[in-house]
Every structure is written in structure tokens, then in C-alpha cells.
Amino acid sequence: MTQTTASTCCYCGVGCGVLIEHDQQRILGVSGDPQHPANLGRLCSKGASLHQSSDPAARLLHPQLRLGKGLARSRIDWDSALDHAAEVIGRSIAEHGPDSVAFYVSGQLLTEDYYVFNKLARALVGTHNIDSNSRLCMSSAVVGYKRSLGADAPPCSYEDIEQSDCVLIAGSNMANAHPVLFGRLREAKSSRPEMRVIVIDPRRSETCELADLHLALQPGTDVALFHGILHILLWEGWIDREFIEQHTEGFDALKALVRDYTPTMVSELCGIHQDDLQQAARLIGSAPRLLSLWCMGLNQSTAGSAKNNALINLHLATGQIGKPGSGPFSLTGQPNAMGGRETGTLANLLPGHRDAGNLQHLHEVADYWGIPALPERPGLSAIELFEAVRNGRIKALWIACSNPAQSLPDQQLVQQALAICPFVVVQEAFATSETCQFADLLLPAASWGEKDGMVTNSERRISHVRAAIAPPGEARPDWRIAGDLAQRLEKQLRPGQRSLFAFDNPAQIYDEYKGLTAGRDLDCSGISHALIDRLGPQQWPFPAGAEAGKPRLYTDAQFPSADGRARFVAEHYQPPREKREARYPLLLNTGRLRDQWHGMTRTGTVARLFGSVDRAQLHLNPADMTSRRLREGQLMRVSSRRGNLVLPLHGDPAVASGQAFLPMHWGDRFLKGLGINVLTQPAFDPLSKQPELKQSAIRLDPVDLPWSCFLLVEGDVQQRFSALRPLFDSLDYAAFALSGNERPALVVRAAHASAADSDWLEQIDRLLGVDQGPVLAYDDPRRAIGKRVRIEQQRIQAIRLSGETLAADWLLAAWQSGEADSELRRWFLAPFSSPPGGARTEPDRTLCSCMDVRQSAIHAGLQRGLDLPGLQRELRCGNGCGSCLAEIRQLVDRHQQAAQAATQEAP
Structure with missing residues (x-):
């Protein structure tokens, strides 16, 4: 008999509610939960195919151990696996100190998983060397919020999308990365045509479908652009002087700094027209309600923190914060990267939005955990951590639910580090992850649909992830694996003392964790598993005794800083670390595909998600291809200062001349040569430690592969x-x-x-x-x-x-x-290999993955005289997440233009 379990999607930070159909043995289907406030029943192509990602052949089912580099792993039982891990880690601590051990975890873990790993690393092992792959996507936003507003707290809600008058999208291809939110924006603009949308992106991405103004700035020049907009706002008087005087600090220094960012200078530096710059400032300055949305285009930069703060400066200068339809709103990349920030699962953070470098915060957490002290030396962030692995400082590395052998920049360095590390543990659900090959100990973890706990989405909304079926084989929940290791280590490191890890279930873990949030900006002390089950997903802060969370923050213009004021941050524009030059004349940008996610560990098991794009291609402006005498599909050696790949070319007018674009998903599993990140650079922001994955200088060389x-x-x-x-x-x-x-x-x-x-x-x-x-x-x-x-x-x-x-x-x-x-x-049987005359020689791509509608079906519909609404009615394309509508609309427009041209030419 089939049953339905309400849960949450495990992909991006939108945090969509899903309904899992199952028979208690297998997951049979998935649909959007119409009761969940994040998505109201909508799902993107990835979320709608979640049930197809449970291919048992791709799963890791049993613990495996190898006793020496180069040897094969053998299946062992859990007790032997964890006993061995505890013995090796304990020996490393005894011989080399606590900082010889490190943990690298994931924005896909549940809040309870994070908490147990944090406590294991800091309270038991005694190291702050625990970082997350959220370092690669959201750490600059953390710094931005903290410096400007006083705390890492996104102040907005998704409902602000519908209520805004002007939406500024910076460095985010929402249409592909957050399709459900983009669908809400599309519907809002359709119902309110007076709404204005500004898109800031070097590439004319799919998100530009909705743009009233697209600012195709030169890569990495965002700080100069935001300063230039503020210069015009000041000149025109489009600022809120009362708000600035009563609720902010530091405006005079910023005002003096942006005086030099004149429209002439900014337009030349950013590569945009002065008229477009003036129009952007006018739309922002005159909007009754301004909402900004941003993601990796700002964060993944050596100036990522400065970009975040320069954007937030615009909101503070115009008083556009703390009211409906307004505010700076970072979009989270992973399903529980917010939960990781809340529990302190970055090397520089502690639970409850505390700082690992703050002595008072260290004492508060140590007292709560009942231990003498926490280590005072800050931990290593992701790039620093893997460098420490390579140079021998880290002797034991525990990786959970992350794939650094695909996702980190400078893959040659990363894979060298993993290969020589004395002891690598990989705790993973999918045996196909590139990182698994480096594991000395491989531990099978439960995955989506099999585990229970909490997640927090981009709008601070906490949802309950519920299990529908039991994990396959011997797979276990992540918190239990970490807790079982901890209890073994306690026998070595805290003999005879009360266990810090006597947890029986996730609800118990959450109840302990939330005490560390009480009285803090993210107060979750009133939340529990039972409350979420009763009331549905809730936003923090939600203190004890509350009946509902807060849809938006700072409504009283009081900020969680020492004096209650927000801070303007005045920093000059700094160019990207790598620039174009004679040897590397192109600047490479990376981004997302609509139907794939991160390193494809999960989506790479779903055949239908390859229908729209089935291979990595280097996107290049057609004019650049013509000037270099290159052709579509030609194989080229793409080289950066760190490595090279062989890739086919794809002419793409969305990419500006002098630039190139690669989807970030393709690793060594799907593309020989260590994957896309063999090209990207490890240089990082000095404050957030987030690497500059968005700008790498490259060159192209033809290869003859007959x-x-x-x-x-x-x-x-x-x-x-x-x-x-x-x-x-x-x-x-x-x-x-x-x-x-x-x-x-x-x-x-x-x-x-x-x-x-x-x-x-x-x-x-x-x-x-x-x-x-x-x-x-x-x-x-x-x-x-x-x-x-x-x-x-x-x-x-x-x-x-x-x-x-x-x-x-x-x-x-x-x-x-x-x-x-x-x-x-x-x-x-014929002596030639070309297809028969007239046969199709190009791939028949899937344009609408939600409804599995191919390009040939769209063309056939157009030939029958269907327009876009007709295609949607007959083929149902675009009726799911809607991310395909921009491309389908382009086909419709081209068909209509061709028909008009044919009519005009007819005698």
C-alpha cells in the first residue's frame, strides 16, 4: 500500500516542500507540497525527479577499509570501521596534536548532523579545523551581513518578491539556480507589469528574460558599479537622509569614497553605457520598495565581502530595509547552508552565530557543553585546509557529504593532497562521487528520503525533513555516524566522564542545539520537531513562547550591533586576481545548468536530466569564434595557469566578447581531465576566505584528434x-x-x-x-x-x-x-558513416525537462501554427518550473520572424 510523507527537497536553498510517495520499501514518486510556504506546490525539474535519483547501483551500501595507499578496499562491519577510525584519529591527536585532525562537511547536512560534527571537532578532538563546502558559496554573504547589519541574518522573505516594485538581481542566474523563486518573480511581474527588474551579469543569462534593464558589466567590477550607482543617488538626492542619520554609521566616509566613482569612470571600468547606469540609479532611487537578490556572482570573488557590503550600502542609503518588498536578500546555494551558518559549521564560527575568535563566545559554548575550554586558535578554511593536507600538517581528514575532488578550485592541488593524506575518511551516500576513490575508510550514509532532521532555507524558514523509507544496505544517518565515532574517541580522550554524545534521535539533538541560540539574533529556542510538525515550517527568530516567526527583520530599524545602528562599509574597488593578458586572453566565468546540481553526484544518476545538455562545452561569443576561425563543436585545449581540459566549443551570443563560460557541474567522472575546476583558481577573499571561482584567465589551442x-x-x-x-x-x-x-x-x-x-x-x-x-x-x-x-x-x-x-x-x-x-x-552495412540524406544530424535536446518535451516537438508544434500559449496547452511545456520558457520563447520568435520574412519575399 502506498503512503505519502511530507518532507523537504535536498537541492538548493529555496527549501521546497515535497510529498514523497512510497510503499515503505521504495520511493515511488514525488510532488510539490502545496502547503509549504516556500514553494506552494511548485517544483523544478531537479526536485520533480528526486524519486529517480535513488538508483541502488549508485549507492554506497557497506563500510569499506583499505590498510595502505594503493591497496584495494575490503568490506568490513561498522564496529570494526569506527574502532579503526577512532584508533587512527586518537593516535594522530596524541602524536601530532588536535589540529592534525580536520573535518570537511557539507551544506547538504541536516542541522542535527552539523551540530554533532561541530561538537565532535571542537569539544572532543579540540580543533576548530571544521569547515564546510558552504565556504565555496555563502561565506562572503556571511561577512557582508555581519559587517553591515551586525549579524548573519537575511532580513527578507520570499513574499517580498511579490511585493517589491524594483527587483535587482546581481550575480545570480535565478532561472537556472533557483527556478521556483524565479517562477514566483515571473508571475509577480506578469500580474504587476509596472514592477521593474534589473539584472547585473556579464552574461545574458536565462534570467535576463524578465529584465527591464540588463547591465552586462565586465566580470568582477560589481563594487565599482554599486559605488557608481550610489554616486548618482547622492547627486540626485535619491537617498533617505533621516534613516541614515538615525540608524546608521559611517556614511561620511562612504560619501567621500564614492565621490570619485563618476558615471564616466564607472561606465568605462564596468563596460556599460552611462545611460544604462543612470537608468539603474533612477529605478533604484525612485522605487518605493527595492529588493536585491544575489548569489555566486558576488560571493565567489577575492572581493566577495566588499561586493556584498557595497550592495547593502545601497539599501541603507535609501532606507530600503525592514519593510515589505524591500531589503538585501542573499540566495542560498545548498539546502541547509543556512543551518550550517547557524550551528557554526565554518572554521571561524561557533553555534548560535558566535565567532571562533571571540573569547567570550568561546567561554559561552564551552560552559554550555560542560567542558573546560575550547581551542583559541581559529581553524582552517577550505582552501587553507587542503593546502595543510598537502603540506602534511593535517594527518587525518574526515569528509562528509561533500565532493572536494570535484568542487574545489585548483583540482591538481586538491587531488595531490587527498592522495598523500595519511588517513582519509569519506562519509557518503553515493559510491560514484569522485572523492570516494581517495578514501582509506568509506562509510555509507543515509540520503534524502531516508533521514530525519531540520533544515533552514534562504528566508530563515526551518522545515522538518522526514524519512519515508529506511536507508539501503548498512547506510546510517550522518549524525549517528559522527556520534558513534565520538563515543569511541571519548574512551581515549575523556575516560570515565559523562558522554557528550548520548543522543538517541534527531529531535533530542535539536533540543540541545537550540539552547545555544536563546537570546541571540537567530533565537530558535521556541522551535522543536513537534512544533514544526504541528504548525508547519517557521522562520526564526522564534523564541520560547512565540506563536510565529518573523517574516522580516529590522522593521524597527534596530540592528544587532553594539549601538543598534547599521554600518556603511567604505572600500575601494579591487580588480579580480587574474586578468586577461597575451598568454591568457579570455576570462572564464562558471555557472549552473538548469537540470544539474553541484557535482552531479545525485542528478548524475537521473538520465532525463541530461536531456537538455549532455556534455561540457565551452561557451564562446560567435564573433570570437569567427575571428579565431573556430567552428561549432571543434575540440580545443582550454588552459589556465593551473591545468587544462579538452572541450568542444559552443557559439553562444549570451557570452560577451573576450569572455567564456563553463557550467560548473562536470567533474572527472563525466569529463576526463579532473573536471572544470582543474582550471579555476584558489585565490580567496581575505575576510570570507571564499575562492574566486568566477574569474580565471584562459587560452584556447586547437587539438587535432582525428x-x-x-x-x-x-x-x-x-x-x-x-x-x-x-x-x-x-x-x-x-x-x-x-x-x-x-x-x-x-x-x-x-x-x-x-x-x-x-x-x-x-x-x-x-x-x-x-x-x-x-x-x-x-x-x-x-x-x-x-x-x-x-x-x-x-x-x-x-x-x-x-x-x-x-x-x-x-x-x-x-x-x-x-x-x-x-x-x-x-x-x-554500407561503406560510409554519414547519416542518410536529410536525416537529423543534431541532437534532439529536451527543452522542458519537467514535462519531457523535446525540441523536435516544439518545432512540430510551430509548424502547425501554435504560438507560445498553444504550445503550453498542447505540449504542457513550461507548465512546471517554467525555466524553459525563455528558450521556447526564443524559438517561437525566430519561427515567427522567419515566417514574416518568407511572406515578404513571396511574389
Whole structure:
């Protein structure tokens, strides 16, 4: 019998409520929860396919241990695994001190998981060396809020999106990164056309669909832009002098600083027209209610803190904070990065929005935990931590629910560090994570739908994540793994004393944690699992005795600073660390795809999510391609000062000349060569320690790889992936993807400087199952061309093309159609590899992932005379999260323009 369990999505920081359909053994489906205030029933393509991400073949099911570098891991039981970990960590503490041990955790952990890890590191091991991958996405926002407003507290709510008059989106491609929120903005602007939207982004991203004004500034010049806008606001008198005088400090210093940021200087520096700068200032200065939304474009920078503060300066100068529809609102990247900030799971933080460098805060937490003291030396942030691993200072590294072998910049350094670290523990749900290969001890963790606890979304709303089914195999919840290790370490480090980790369930952990928030800006002392189950998700602060949380902060213009005032921060513009120069003439930007998330550890198991983009491509302005005599799809060696990758080119007019763009998701699992972050730089903001992942100087060099290969095989996708992937390490280029929906398949595209030998091809054929049975085969040894296709019951099961692959997309479409017609059979036995005349030679992309609508269906609808509303009615495209609407609208416009041109040319 099927049941429904209300829970929360495990992807971005929107924190959407989901309803999990299950039979207590398997998750069968998922839908949006119409009662959850974050999403009101909406889901994006990723959230709507969560039930498909539970592929058991991708999961880690049992503890595994290896007793030496280079040796294979063997399955062991939990007691032996944790006993071994405790023994090694205890020995490291005894021989090298507490700071020889470090923990690197994740913005995807639950609040209770964070709390136990924090207590384990700081109270028991005695180190502040615990950091989170949230360092890569939100630490600059933390610094920005604290410096300007006094506390790390986003003051707004999602409902402010509907109530604002002017929405400023800076460094965020909301349409892809936060589709549900973008949908709310789209609907708000549709119902209130007078609302104005300003988008600040070097690239004309999908979010620009809604923009009344797009400021395509030069990468990294945001501080200068915000100072330039404030210069105009001052000149025109569009500031709130009463608010400034009564509720802020530091305005005179900022006023003196921005005097130099004239429209002429700023327009030249930022690469925008003065008229656009003036228009932006006019929209901001005249708006009754101003809301700003930002994400990685501001945060991932060596000046990320300054960018955050320069933007918040605009709100303080105009008094646009603490009222409906107004305020500075950072968008969180991970589902519980906010919970990590609240529990202190960054090396410089402590639970309850305290600072690890503050003696009073250290004493408060130590007293609460009942221990003599906490270490006074601050811990290492992510980049510093992995450098310490590489130079031997860190002897034991515990990684939980994170994939640093994909996500951190300068991957050559990171993977060197992981390879030489004496003891690496990886606590992970998915065995396919790139980091798993470095684990000396591999521990299976519970995942979404299998664990229970709290998360906090971008608007400070706390939701209950509920388990629907039991974890598979021997997987355990993260808090229990950390707690079980801690109890073993206590026998060495605190013998005979009361356990600090006598937790039986997550509710008990939360009840202990919330005491550290009482009386603080984030007071959660009135919240419990039972209260959330009774009242639904609630926003903090929610002190004991409260009946509801606060939808917005600072409504009384009182700020959590020593004097109750907000602070203007006056800092000059500093350029990005790397600049274009003769050897590296392009500036690389990274960002998100609509249908993938982070390192694809989870989304990479869902075939349908590859339908829109199935390989990493370097996006380049078409004019730059023309001037360099480059062509679409051409393979290039893309090099930075740290490493290089071979990638195909994609002409993209959304990218400005002199710049390039890469989606950040592709790691070494799906793209040979250590992934996108082999190119990015580890330089970081001096205050937030957040790396500058957004700006890296690169160069392009053509590569001659005349021999190519295309593979497709359906069934047992994860197992075939594991078997095939190592065989491509010897080739110059290889890209891996999944395809299909009901019949998932593995798809491989590869190229090399010379033809593969016969032994390699025979291994491939065996793994594909095209070495025997009902297989059509053609070989041309002189040209090193070979073709194999396995057809059973009139359906293609597997394909291997080698030596020449012009027909790859045609064959992929034939496989998707489900029928192997006579034309295909004749083609396979013919002495050429191009597809039949008139056949489609480009991939049939999925434009609407929510409704699985392909580009060919859109074109067919347009040919039948359908307009956008007609396509939505008939095909249902765009009726899910709506992120595809911008691209579909472009196709509609191009079709209509072509039809009008044809009409005008007709006699």
C-alpha cells in the first residue's frame, strides 16, 4: 500500500516542500507540497525527479577499509570501521596534536548532523579545523551581513518578491539556480507589469528574460558599479537622509569614497553605457520598495565581502530595509547552508552565530557543553585546509557529504593532497562521487528520503525533513555516524566522564542545539520537531513562547550591533586576481545548468536530466569564434595557469566578447581531465576566505584528434559506467552522459590523436555486448572505421562507432524512437558513416525537462501554427518550473520572424 510523507527537497536553498510517495520499501514518486510556504506546490525539474535519483547501483551500501595507499578496499562491519577510525584519529591527536585532525562537511547536512560534527571537532578532538563546502558559496554573504547589519541574518522573505516594485538581481542566474523563486518573480511581474527588474551579469543569462534593464558589466567590477550607482543617488538626492542619520554609521566616509566613482569612470571600468547606469540609479532611487537578490556572482570573488557590503550600502542609503518588498536578500546555494551558518559549521564560527575568535563566545559554548575550554586558535578554511593536507600538517581528514575532488578550485592541488593524506575518511551516500576513490575508510550514509532532521532555507524558514523509507544496505544517518565515532574517541580522550554524545534521535539533538541560540539574533529556542510538525515550517527568530516567526527583520530599524545602528562599509574597488593578458586572453566565468546540481553526484544518476545538455562545452561569443576561425563543436585545449581540459566549443551570443563560460557541474567522472575546476583558481577573499571561482584567465589551442568514438548502451547503467570509465583514461578526450527516461542508457563520446588498438575495442565490445549475438557489424580496417549495433526485438540495445562518428546524433535519435527500421540496417552495412540524406544530424535536446518535451516537438508544434500559449496547452511545456520558457520563447520568435520574412519575399 502506498503512503505519502511530507518532507523537504535536498537541492538548493529555496527549501521546497515535497510529498514523497512510497510503499515503505521504495520511493515511488514525488510532488510539490502545496502547503509549504516556500514553494506552494511548485517544483523544478531537479526536485520533480528526486524519486529517480535513488538508483541502488549508485549507492554506497557497506563500510569499506583499505590498510595502505594503493591497496584495494575490503568490506568490513561498522564496529570494526569506527574502532579503526577512532584508533587512527586518537593516535594522530596524541602524536601530532588536535589540529592534525580536520573535518570537511557539507551544506547538504541536516542541522542535527552539523551540530554533532561541530561538537565532535571542537569539544572532543579540540580543533576548530571544521569547515564546510558552504565556504565555496555563502561565506562572503556571511561577512557582508555581519559587517553591515551586525549579524548573519537575511532580513527578507520570499513574499517580498511579490511585493517589491524594483527587483535587482546581481550575480545570480535565478532561472537556472533557483527556478521556483524565479517562477514566483515571473508571475509577480506578469500580474504587476509596472514592477521593474534589473539584472547585473556579464552574461545574458536565462534570467535576463524578465529584465527591464540588463547591465552586462565586465566580470568582477560589481563594487565599482554599486559605488557608481550610489554616486548618482547622492547627486540626485535619491537617498533617505533621516534613516541614515538615525540608524546608521559611517556614511561620511562612504560619501567621500564614492565621490570619485563618476558615471564616466564607472561606465568605462564596468563596460556599460552611462545611460544604462543612470537608468539603474533612477529605478533604484525612485522605487518605493527595492529588493536585491544575489548569489555566486558576488560571493565567489577575492572581493566577495566588499561586493556584498557595497550592495547593502545601497539599501541603507535609501532606507530600503525592514519593510515589505524591500531589503538585501542573499540566495542560498545548498539546502541547509543556512543551518550550517547557524550551528557554526565554518572554521571561524561557533553555534548560535558566535565567532571562533571571540573569547567570550568561546567561554559561552564551552560552559554550555560542560567542558573546560575550547581551542583559541581559529581553524582552517577550505582552501587553507587542503593546502595543510598537502603540506602534511593535517594527518587525518574526515569528509562528509561533500565532493572536494570535484568542487574545489585548483583540482591538481586538491587531488595531490587527498592522495598523500595519511588517513582519509569519506562519509557518503553515493559510491560514484569522485572523492570516494581517495578514501582509506568509506562509510555509507543515509540520503534524502531516508533521514530525519531540520533544515533552514534562504528566508530563515526551518522545515522538518522526514524519512519515508529506511536507508539501503548498512547506510546510517550522518549524525549517528559522527556520534558513534565520538563515543569511541571519548574512551581515549575523556575516560570515565559523562558522554557528550548520548543522543538517541534527531529531535533530542535539536533540543540541545537550540539552547545555544536563546537570546541571540537567530533565537530558535521556541522551535522543536513537534512544533514544526504541528504548525508547519517557521522562520526564526522564534523564541520560547512565540506563536510565529518573523517574516522580516529590522522593521524597527534596530540592528544587532553594539549601538543598534547599521554600518556603511567604505572600500575601494579591487580588480579580480587574474586578468586577461597575451598568454591568457579570455576570462572564464562558471555557472549552473538548469537540470544539474553541484557535482552531479545525485542528478548524475537521473538520465532525463541530461536531456537538455549532455556534455561540457565551452561557451564562446560567435564573433570570437569567427575571428579565431573556430567552428561549432571543434575540440580545443582550454588552459589556465593551473591545468587544462579538452572541450568542444559552443557559439553562444549570451557570452560577451573576450569572455567564456563553463557550467560548473562536470567533474572527472563525466569529463576526463579532473573536471572544470582543474582550471579555476584558489585565490580567496581575505575576510570570507571564499575562492574566486568566477574569474580565471584562459587560452584556447586547437587539438587535432582525428580518431573519434561514440558508444551507447542501455541497462545496468551504473555498472557499465564503472566498468567503461577507466578504459577512457588513455584517450585525449572523453565525455560521459546518460540518456533516455524509461530506458536509461550510457552515452560516451571520445576522441584521440590515433586510432585505438584492437584489444581496446574488443574490451569495449564485450562490455557493450556487441561482440556476439544479434549484432550488425561493419569494419573498414584501412580507415580504422568500425560500426556495431545490437538490435533485439526491433530495438537498438547498444551502439559502437569508432574512427568516424558523424551519425552519432542520428543514431541516438533512432535509439530514442525505440525502433530500428530497415533504413538503419542498410546504413550500418554500407561503406560510409554519414547519416542518410536529410536525416537529423543534431541532437534532439529536451527543452522542458519537467514535462519531457523535446525540441523536435516544439518545432512540430510551430509548424502547425501554435504560438507560445498553444504550445503550453498542447505540449504542457513550461507548465512546471517554467525555466524553459525563455528558450521556447526564443524559438517561437525566430519561427515567427522567419515566417514574416518568407511572406515578404513571396511574389
